[in-house]
Amino acid sequence: MIKKLFPLSLLLLLAGCAGANWGWYVVDPTTKSGYNNVWFLLTGLYYTVLLSVTAILISVVVGLLVALPGLSANRYLRGFNRVYVEFVRAVPILVLILWVYYGLPQLAGIAISVFWAGVIALALSDSAFEAEIFRAGIQSIDKGQYEASHSISLNYADTMRFVILPQAIRRILPALGNQLVYMLKMSSLVSVIGMQELTRKANELVVTEYRPLEIYTVLVLEYLVLILIVSAMVRWLERRMQTDERN
Amino acid sequence: MTTNAAQPLIEIAQVSKFFGAFQALKSVSLGVNQGERVVVCGPSGSGKSTLIRCINQLEKHEEGDITVDGVTHDGTSKALNAIRQKVGMVFQQFNLFPHLSVLENLTLGPIRSRGMSRSDAEALAMQYLERVRIPEQSEKFPRQLSGGQQQRVAIARSLCMEPQIMLFDEPTSALDPEMINEVLDVMTELASSGMTMICVTHEMGFARRVADTMVFMDHGEIVEVAPPEKFFQQPDSERCQDFLQKILQH
Numbered sequence: 206m207i208k209k210l211f212p213l214s215l216l217l218l219l220a221g222c223a224g225a226n227w228g229w230y231v232v233d234p235t236t237k238s239g240y241n242n243v244w245f246l247l248t249g250l251y252y253t254v255l256l257s258v259t260a261i262l263i264s265v266v267v268g269l270l271v272a273l274p275g276l277s278a279n280r281y282l283r284g285f286n287r288v289y290v291e292f293v294r295a296v297p298i299l300v301l302i303l304w305v306y307y308g309l310p311q312l313a314g315i316a317i318s319v320f321w322a323g324v325i326a327l328a329l330s331d332s333a334f335e336a337e338i339f340r341a342g343i344q345s346i347d348k349g350q351y352e353a354s355h356s357i358s359l360n361y362a363d364t365m366r367f368v369i370l371p372q373a374i375r376r377i378l379p380a381l382g383n384q385l386v387y388m389l390k391m392s393s394l395v396s397v398i399g400m401q402e403l404t405r406k407a408n409e410l411v412v413t414e415y416r417p418l419e420i421y422t423v424l425v426l427e428y429l430v431l432i433l434i435v436s437a438m439v440r441w442l443e444r445r446m447q448t449d450e451r452n
Numbered sequence: 453m454t455t456n457a458a459q460p461l462i463e464i465a466q467v468s469k470f471f472g473a474f475q476a477l478k479s480v481s482l483g484v485n486q487g488e489r490v491v492v493c494g495p496s497g498s499g500k501s502t503l504i505r506c507i508n509q510l511e512k513h514e515e516g517d518i519t520v521d522g523v524t525h526d527g528t529s530k531a532l533n534a535i536r537q538k539v540g541m542v543f544q545q546f547n548l549f550p551h552l553s554v555l556e557n558l559t560l561g562p563i564r565s566r567g568m569s570r571s572d573a574e575a576l577a578m579q580y581l582e583r584v585r586i587p588e589q590s591e592k593f594p595r596q597l598s599g600g601q602q603q604r605v606a607i608a609r610s611l612c613m614e615p616q617i618m619l620f621d622e623p624t625s626a627l628d629p630e631m632i633n634e635v636l637d638v639m640t641e642l643a644s645s646g647m648t649m650i651c652v653t654h655e656m657g658f659a660r661r662v663a664d665t666m667v668f669m670d671h672g673e674i675v676e677v678a679p680p681e682k683f684f685q686q687p688d689s690e691r692c693q694d695f696l697q698k699i700l701q702h
Contacts (some may be wrong), residue, residue, distance in 0.1 A: 210462035259547060263490075347545075347547075349543060349545050349547035350547060350549065352510050352541075352543065353543065353548070353549070353606075353609075354506070354541065355510060355536065355607065356508060356510070356536065356539075356541040356543075356610065356611065357540075357560065357561030357565060357610070357612075357613055358533060358536045358537050358561060358563055358565035358566075359561065359564055360533075360565070361562070363564045363565070367549075367552075367560055367564065368549055368560075371551050372549075372550065372551050375551070
């Protein structure tokens with residue numbers, strides 16, 4: 206693998222130096238058309254971020270609502286959790302996007318915008334994973350915490366809200382951060398139904414400029430920067446939340 | 453609040469509890485009067501923790517009745533809440549909330565389940581922190597305290613619910629030896645204030661000083677119930693004599 210990759214990358218580098226196949230002018234901000242192109246690509250950022258953030262917020266709430274019955278003593282509630290998780294987890298995100306955008310309007314008799322179809326599909330698909338993360342986090346909390354809560358007469362909702370979830374969320378924060386990164390990347394799939402996000406913008410530009418290498422390289426960098434920012438934010442949040450629990 | 457003299461504050465009647473096939477409590481009966489201090493001892497696995505955990509239903513019993521201040525556990529959450537409001541509990545492992553400060557640990561119950569305002573709850577919390585002699589630690593987090601201090605916070609947390617009864621489940625067993633006394637001192641002070649208490653403990657010095665009634669359990673049964681003088685000098689049952697010999701020897 207490495208042996209094959211090495212000559213290939215060398216070739217690419219040489220080609221780049223020779224200036225034979227690279228056409229960076231398409232995204233050169235010092236020229237007018239290059240500046241316009243870069244601006245065009247960057248405008249996709251708005252929907253990529255809005256879509257991902259909306260979807261993750263919904264999926265966290267749905268995930269929690271699915272996780273809680275999974276921890277119940279009632280076997281029907283646990284059964285609901287199992288069926289939801291197994292079923293939703295089994296559908297590929299791309300398939301879910303297509304189904305929600307093209308299929309759901311027919312089934313429900315309502316029109317769904319591209320944006321909301323994307324949000325619903327991403328949130329639904331991620332909620333199964335969130336549910337499993339929450340279940341694991343909540344199960345990791347010591348039984349004594351519940352007993353102490355019972356002994357001071359806290360009801361179920363207060364026990365969860367003030368005692369169990371604050372501790373569980375601290376523990377699952379890295380996993381939640383992972384899901385947010387995953388969601389940002391998966392939002393690129395919503396381009397197939399015409400959402401004007403980063404990937405769609407790049408595709409459209411490639412069609413008019415015929416410079417896929419340069420434009421997709423910029424696209425790669427756009428995702429990289431976005432995700433590095435998210436990672437830094439999650440790390441910061443982790444540090445902040447853990448300062449009061451660590452020794 | 454009115455408890456007539458004939459009716460004990462806590463009445464445990466023929467209570468049985470099973471963990472699968474294992475019977476942890478075998479038709480146990482015990483009455484505890486208002487202001488009575490009961491110390492329960494016995495070998496490990498004898499059912500003493502299970503017994504007091506049934507009183508506030510951290511364990512559900514399968515047979516028999518448990519009545520606290522006229523309210524009987526009948527499986528409804530109404531009875532459960534009424535009883536839990538009256539009963540405070542201190543655990544072997546403290547079970548403080550690690551993400552909350554000492555003050556927040558103490559005020560959570562009063563604010564959320566007694567409906568007190570934050571300022572009233574904080575005043576109450578400070579009053580009980582004074583009583584367990586650590587008011588200066590109110591802003592700290594549990595992990596910043598020693599084991600003895602943590603257990604005293606746990607006692608104060610229970611007291612903030614202003615219970616009629618306090619249950620202690622081996623409160624000093626997880627502590628380093630040098631910290632046991634600070635916790636026992638707080639418990640002794642609480643006993644002298646007239647609190648009804650049931651303590652599961654191996655601290656026989658404390659039991660001798662504080663208990664009105666000693667209860668010895670073995671294999672899920674109450675084997676001996678006696679005032680401490682008689683209990684320590686001439687217990688009726690052989691099993692109890694054996695047990696006391698073993699733990700008082702060292």
